Amino acid sequence: xxxxxxxxxxxxxxxxxxxxxxxxxxxxxxxxxxxxxxxxxxxxxxxxxxxxxxxxxxxxxxxxxxxxxxxxxxxxxxxxxxxxxxxxxxxxxxxxxxxxxxxxxxxxxxxxxxxxxxxxxxxxxxxxxxxxxxxxxxxxxxxxxxxxxxxxxxxxxxxxxxxxxxxxxxxxxxxxxxxxxxxxxxxxxxxxxxxxxxxxx
Amino acid sequence: xxxxxxxxxxxxxxxxxxxxxxxxxxxxxxxxxxxxxxxxxxxxxxxxxxxxxxxxxxxxxxxxxxxxxxxxxxxxxxxxxxxxxxxxxxxxxxxxxxxxxxxxxxxxxxxxxxxxxxxxxxxxxxxxxxxxxxxxxxxxxxxxxxxxxxxxxxxxxxxxxxxxxxxxxxxxxxxxxxxxxxxxxxxxxxxxxxxxxxxxx
DNA sequence: TTGCCATCATACCATTTGGTTGGTATTGAA
DNA sequence: TTCAATACCAACCAAATGGTATGATGGCAA
Numbered sequence: 001x002x003x004x005x006x007x008x009x010x011x012x013x014x015x016x017x018x019x020x021x022x023x024x025x026x027x028x029x030x031x032x033x034x035x036x037x038x039x040x041x042x043x044x045x046x047x048x049x050x051x052x053x054x055x056x057x058x059x060x061x062x063x064x065x066x067x068x069x070x071x072x073x074x075x076x077x078x079x080x081x082x083x084x085x086x087x088x089x090x091x092x093x094x095x096x097x098x099x100x101x102x103x104x105x106x107x108x109x110x111x112x113x114x115x116x117x118x119x120x121x122x123x124x125x126x127x128x129x130x131x132x133x134x135x136x137x138x139x140x141x142x143x144x145x146x147x148x149x150x151x152x153x154x155x156x157x158x159x160x161x162x163x164x165x166x167x168x169x170x171x172x173x174x175x176x177x178x179x180x181x182x183x184x185x186x187x188x189x190x191x192x193x194x195x196x197x198x199x200x201x
Numbered sequence: 202x203x204x205x206x207x208x209x210x211x212x213x214x215x216x217x218x219x220x221x222x223x224x225x226x227x228x229x230x231x232x233x234x235x236x237x238x239x240x241x242x243x244x245x246x247x248x249x250x251x252x253x254x255x256x257x258x259x260x261x262x263x264x265x266x267x268x269x270x271x272x273x274x275x276x277x278x279x280x281x282x283x284x285x286x287x288x289x290x291x292x293x294x295x296x297x298x299x300x301x302x303x304x305x306x307x308x309x310x311x312x313x314x315x316x317x318x319x320x321x322x323x324x325x326x327x328x329x330x331x332x333x334x335x336x337x338x339x340x341x342x343x344x345x346x347x348x349x350x351x352x353x354x355x356x357x358x359x360x361x362x363x364x365x366x367x368x369x370x371x372x373x374x375x376x377x378x379x380x381x382x383x384x385x386x387x388x389x390x391x392x393x394x395x396x397x398x399x400x401x402x
Numbered sequence: 403t404t405g406c407c408a409t410c411a412t413a414c415c416a417t418t419t420g421g422t423t424g425g426t427a428t429t430g431a432a
Numbered sequence: 433t434t435c436a437a438t439a440c441c442a443a444c445c446a447a448a449t450g451g452t453a454t455g456a457t458g459g460c461a462a
Contacts, residue, residue: 008408109314112306161386171312246441
């Protein structure tokens with residue numbers, strides 16, 4: 001009775017949407033399955049039909065929502081860039097914005113919570129970070145070829161540092177009461193990015 | 202019956218020790234009070250006698266354990282330094298170590314989990330970060346006076362960036378499957394620290 | 403049209419959650 | 433020695449947790 005029209009694709013999407021909303025805001029342990037199904041408008045039967053358990057739901061969320069969201073915010077834009085100034089502009093756009101970036105902070109929070117404790121989810125999260133790092137490293141590599149990045153720069157090292165710094169931004173920004181701290185840190189980061197430039201000679 | 206000898210100071214210490222162990226590893230939401238009292242060897246009556254509720258326990262943990270642990274790892278050592286090389290050595294010692302630093306990663310994880318959601322705990326965590334940032338800024342300020350930090354450097358900015366980066370390290374290190382990433386990122390960080398040096402002339 | 407499986411809903415389950423209650427033993431001050 | 437406040441324990445509690453059992457319905461192949 002009161003059975004909704006059967007639409008498994010949409011149903012799965014609705015569940016992942018609700019999971020995204022909860023996991024992003026409350027973390028993994030902080031999100032209850034009841035809250036998720038309540039938000040999705042579905043029932044526990046639908047949830048456990050599409051996902052084996054809570055972990056599988058989190059895995060689906062990381063692979064199909066969190067990862068693509070990071071790709072859209074960073075990876076894809078980075079692939080299109082071809083100058084240091086454009087890179088600095090993108091960083092400024094992402095970090096100097098007033099509202100805290102909930103996508104990166106969700107990735108950071110769930111990584112801090114789960115990566116060391118759950119191997120499967122840790123690997124899924126590592127995939128996201130790897131794509132991010134690779135996109136930055138590829139950009140710097142292009143810069144070395146094109147001559148706007150200093151030849152002594154090692155792209156993989158800088159990429160690892162930059163991703164770490166982005167994550168650190170999102171976490172510390174949650175804490176710092178005055179949003180000024182975020183701006184101060186970015187100013188320093190922007191100065192650091194400038195040091196990557198090939199010296200005019 | 203079976204009443205342990207009354208020692209309120211020791212009891213409170215035991216509870217905070219157990220809370221430290223659980224909160225550091227499982228996070229706030231992931232830590233159950235039952236697990237904490239079970240580890241402490243005490244009972245729920247003792248816990249709720251010394252702490253009003255779970256939040257108050259977390260507040261006590263941050264103020265009396267997590268904060269002082271960060272002070273011991275960073276603030277106090279930083280206060281004793283007086284050269285850029287010594288600063289770089291301290292960073293290398295803290296980050297290039299094989300085992301992940303559980304103190305900073307605990308601070309990072311609990312900040313990502315709570316800072317935006319709980320004002321009281323957020324303020325307590327902000328205190329820890331502020332002391333950390335202040336210690337770095339003070340060091341850089343000394344460096345400018347002594348002439349081993351470039352005059353154009355703005356200590357507050359660099360301090361905010363460095364703390365963010367430290368936090369980012371601890372989080373991303375949890376995820377990255379190969380510990381090499383940590384080393385790559387540190388190498389880049391070390392290169393960045395060198396750019397703070399006053400130019401020989 | 404029939405039959406069957408995927409897709410849902412409903413009701414239920416054991417366990418765990420943070421938190422209380424009422425009491426007992428200990429302690430230090432009077 | 434008395435006495436009240438402190439420190440602690442054991443048992444209990446309602447609510448929420450992740451998860452299951454069962455059944456109903458829809459759609460599609462035969």
